Amino acid sequence: MKKAQALLFGICLLSGIQAQTPQLPTNEHCKVSTTNQSNDPVLIKEREDLEDFTQVFSSKAMPGGNCYVIPVVFHVYGTTQGGMPVNDAIIIDALDKVNMDFHGQNPDFGTVHNSFLGIRGTMADVIFKLAEKDPGGNPTTGIIYHPIAAGFANGSGYDAAIQADAWDNYMYMNVYVMNDLFDDAVTTNSGYAYYPSTSMSNNNLARVVYNGAYLGINCTWEPEFASTLSHEFGHWLNLIHTFDGGCVAPNDNVADTPPCDYLGAPYACHPSASANSPLNCTSNLINAENYMDYCGAGGCYKMFTTGQTARMYAALQVASRQPLWQLSNLTATGLSYLCGIGFNSLADDQKMRLYPNPGDGIFSIEWKDQTPLKKGTVVEVMNTIGQVIFSKIIGEDGSEKLLLDISENPGGIYFVNIYDEGGKQTLKLIKK
Ligand SMILES: [Zn+2]
Numbered sequence: 001m002k003k004a005q006a007l008l009f010g011i012c013l014l015s016g017i018q019a020q021t022p023q024l025p026t027n028e029h030c031k032v033s034t035t036n037q038s039n040d041p042v043l044i045k046e047r048e049d050l051e052d053f054t055q056v057f058s059s060k061a062m063p064g065g066n067c068y069v070i071p072v073v074f075h076v077y078g079t080t081q082g083g084m085p086v087n088d089a090i091i092i093d094a095l096d097k098v099n100m101d102f103h104g105q106n107p108d109f110g111t112v113h114n115s116f117l118g119i120r121g122t123m124a125d126v127i128f129k130l131a132e133k134d135p136g137g138n139p140t141t142g143i144i145y146h147p148i149a150a151g152f153a154n155g156s157g158y159d160a161a162i163q164a165d166a167w168d169n170y171m172y173m174n175v176y177v178m179n180d181l182f183d184d185a186v187t188t189n190s191g192y193a194y195y196p197s198t199s200m201s202n203n204n205l206a207r208v209v210y211n212g213a214y215l216g217i218n219c220t221w222e223p224e225f226a227s228t229l230s231h232e233f234g235h236w237l238n239l240i241h242t243f244d245g246g247c248v249a250p251n252d253n254v255a256d257t258p259p260c261d262y263l264g265a266p267y268a269c270h271p272s273a274s275a276n277s278p279l280n281c282t283s284n285l286i287n288a289e290n291y292m293d294y295c296g297a298g299g300c301y302k303m304f305t306t307g308q309t310a311r312m313y314a315a316l317q318v319a320s321r322q323p324l325w326q327l328s329n330l331t332a333t334g335l336s337y338l339c340g341i342g343f344n345s346l347a348d349d350q351k352m353r354l355y356p357n358p359g360d361g362i363f364s365i366e367w368k369d370q371t372p373l374k375k376g377t378v379v380e381v382m383n384t385i386g387q388v389i390f391s392k393i394i395g396e397d398g399s400e401k402l403l404l405d406i407s408e409n410p411g412g413i414y415f416v417n418i419y420d421e422g423g424k425q426t427l428k429l430i431k432k
Pocket of ligand 1: 231235241
C-alpha cells in the first residue's frame, strides 16, 4: 500500500505565464512537497488516513448509480483581471470546459499518445454545476461579485477574508477568482487548490483560487490552457501532480501515471501519437497530455487516467466532500432536478417513463400510464453543457412511445426535456 506523503496542500503555480502573451512555464516543478508540509499531527494523520482509504477504495470496482453533482459558487474579485473580462459568460464557459474534460468530451480526447489511449479515465456521472440557491435558499446564479481583492491562495493571513465570503463548505465548492493569487503583485500565477481536509471545510477554508485571466475563452493565446481549471478541480478531488516526487515511488500515488520528471524534454507534448518522446528518467514515455502535468501552456492537456479518476471517486466519499452531492444538499442548493428522487422512477408524481436506463444508446420514452404522447409534445435531449443533441416534435396523437437514439454520442449523463401542455419535465438519462 502506498503511504501518504506529508502534504497538506495542493498547489499549482505556473510562474511566468503572461495573460495574453504566450510564455511557457520555467522548468520548476511545483513546490507542493517542500513548501506546504504541515507539522500539525492531526492534519498529518487525516492526510495519511485519507491516503489509506483512497488506496483501498481505488482498488475496488467503482460504485455505480451515483449522481455526483457538485454545487459550485464562484466568488469574483474584479470584473477585469489581467486585462481580460470576468463575467457570467466567461465563467459558465470555463465551467463547461471543466465538465467536458471530466467527461472525456474535450475535442482532442481521441488524440492522446497511443500508449495512453487505453488508460484514459472519465467521470461521466460527475457534474460541477453552478448553484441555483444560495445559503439563504434564495435564487442565485452561483456567481458572486466582490470588490477587488488578492492573496486568497496564501495558506495563512487571509483566512478571515476568505471565511467572510465563503459559502458553507459542506454545501458548496467555493472557487475564488482573483488576479493576484498571493497578494505579491505577481499576476501571472494561474491557480491554486487545496486537497480535501476536514479542518479546512470546518473552517470554511476549502477552496480553489484561480486567476480570471486564464478562465476559459480568456486563454486566447493557448485555448488548451483553460483546462488548468480542470487541473485545479483535480487537486480539489485529491489528485497530486504527476511529476510530484519525480521518479521516486510513490510519486503521485497513482499507479497508472508513469513517473514524470521532465528530464530531456521539459513541458513538451508528444510530437505525434506514436512518438517515443518525451521520456522520463527511466526512459519511458511521460503522460504529457495529463491534466495534472504542467503541459497545458504547451497545448497538451487531454486526459486523466483511470487511476486518477478512481482516486477522485475516493475523494468524493470522504467527509469533506461527500455531503456536497447528497440529494438533501442538491435540494438545498437548487440542483435536485439533476439527480432527484423520482427521476427515471415510477413514483406517483412522475408522469413519464424512460427505459432502459442506463442504456446503450437507444431509449424508449412513454407516459407512465401508457396513454399516447400528445401531438405537439416536444422531446429534446441535452448533454451536460446544454447542447441539444436530439429533438423531436410529436406530429400526431397516438404515439405510444418514442425512441431516442443517441448511440452516436459518448457515454455519460444526458437530460431529456419534455414540453407538453402540462409544462416541462426533465428526466436524467445515462448512456453507458
Ligand atoms: Zn497544480
